[in-house]
Amino acid sequence: MVAGSPFATVEITVMQSGTIGVSGEIADYSRDAEGNWTAN
Numbered sequence: 001m002v003a004g005s006p007f008a009t010v011e012i013t014v015m016q017s018g019t020i021g022v023s024g025e026i027a028d029y030s031r032d033a034e035g036n037w038t039a040n
Contacts, residue, residue, distance in 0.1 A: 006027065013021040029037045 008024060008026045010022065010024045013023075015021070026037065028040050030040055032038050
């Protein structure tokens with residue numbers, strides 16, 4: 001891993017209705033059709 005490169009990112013969204021959404025990404029991994037993390 002290179003210094004300064006993020007390993008993981010997270011985005012949190014809060015709607016006016018109170019609904020909270022969370023999405024994330026991990027370097028060199030992706031989600032499969034079942035939602036499991038798999039190495040690229």
